[in-house]
Amino acid sequence: MEKLKKQSFLADLGLVAVAFVWGSGFVASKNALDSMTPMMLMALRFTVAALLSGIIFRKSLKNISKETLRAGCMIGFFLFTAFAAQMIGLQYMLAGKQAFLTGTNVIMVPFIYWAVKKHQPDRYNFIAAFIMMLGLALLTVDFSTGFTFQLGDSLTLLCAFLFACHIVAVGIFSKEHDPIDLTVIQLSFAAVLSLLYVIFSGEFTLDIPAAGLVNGLYLGVFCTFLAFLGQTVAQKYTSSTHAAIILSLESVFGSILSIIILGDAFTPLMFSGCFIIFMGILTAETKWSFLKSKQKKSEKISEV
Template identity: 75%
Template sequence: MDKTSKYPLYADLGLIAVSFVWGSGFVASKNALNSMTPMMLMALRFSIAALLSGIIFRKNLRNLSKETIKAGCIIGFFLFSAFAAQMIGLQYMLAGKQAFLTGTNVIMVPFIYWAVKKNKPDKYNFMAAFIMITGLALLTIDFSVGFSFNIGDALTLLCAFLYACHIVVVGMFSKQHDPIALTVIQLAFAAIISLIYVFWSGEFTIVIPVPGLLNGIYLGVFCTFLAFLVQNLAQKHTSSTHAAIFLSLESVFGSTLSILLLGDQFTFTMLLGCIIIFLGIITAETKWSFLKIKQNNPEKITEH
């Protein structure tokens, strides 16, 4: 086995590590929001990540083409928009619940590809979408008071859609441009937009309690700088839809850590909804192939 044949394996392991770090980010974000506004938290985490990446990878920023800058800004737009919806929505819901709702982006990726690349999703994607809708209903609707779909649920589903778009554009552009340069540009774009907003709105502050500051630094260094660097590098060696299944484990890690560290209380109905959502994720990405007899020559991963 040559070195390049191991790249897909390294990519998968890297994406699993990213999903764990992002899962822990729900806990860190919930704690940090006790000390600052959602947009101030975004300004802090993205500024830290952008400065770190810009300093460490400054050589990759030499002689940037207009196409690379444009691609990085497009990725950065979806990154900023997704996180803005997520951070604002987190104020109105449990961190563990949001982790699973955010994970629904894996179902959206093939349908976005359908719109962009004209590649129609297969029957498993449609089955997964139906399963996902059922799980979402159990997870978000409070049946004791009738239909109840709050702003946190709506913003988190918007976040999932925007993050699905982010996965798609990363997959498209990381194969055409330097993934490290794309990482720096997208983080800088998100940082600049966040800073402009907090200065304009008057939310900017340097007086942040130590616990909030530590959580913000963790989010900036690990959940943003390192995580997005690994994602961009990994997606250069795997497909977007394949990456989505590993990144969807973020919801499992996020919910588990929220229960253990934040004491989130899940009702039986919410737990059932989470299980059904995860079933939908597995249906979309594995197509239950692991239940079939393995072939001697596994099929090469392709976009679908």
């Protein structure tokens, strides 16, 4: 039991680290997109990550089974399509609004997992997911511009659904297959699809300025290779719903780093959003057990 608790705690720390790295990816992506198209950036980051993972873990790839290969390709498909829908949708909407809509995957994950594995999450996970959605709204949405539903909204909701499918797929397959093998396969599959897209669309180019290349390499090494490796390994020891809640901290870290590095303004609503997100995490992590224990102690004292 103690070993399982320790593994679960370390998995949570790993997912927080992944969320932080993904949050830093907002800054790197913003800088990199000044030098290349969104899909070319996807091709660069996934190709770098796939080559790096393939070189480092080449020895463990010799005995990959067909089942592991299929599982990795399925995860890679969700990864590629989610990023593609996000990048294309971003052309038609505000980035803040997209961040909020993408964050709806926190709510989608328990329902998708329930549909696939017939395992209903407890009420605290549902409550935490909805609390965090409110926090994400306050953190990312510019309410002064209104909230209309357009093409970009549809594509971003599709993106959120695909990211939720990715989290669920990783959670299921990482418990049945080697997480390292799954990481290499999913990144390679996403890289191949990204390269095919930019080649046939005519977006492919090797003429990338140094600044764009540096940011692209950061995205490939840290935000893709190391982050998705960390996610896949960590989800072996925790539930998909739990992982989705922790990974949604990406929005918090992204906002904070944007303020520090890019000089973005931070409003009182955004501060409120951070606090509400923290309350959501507290709900999912503790299920308010410390309040229950206090209540029981007070009841015992009153009886005496």
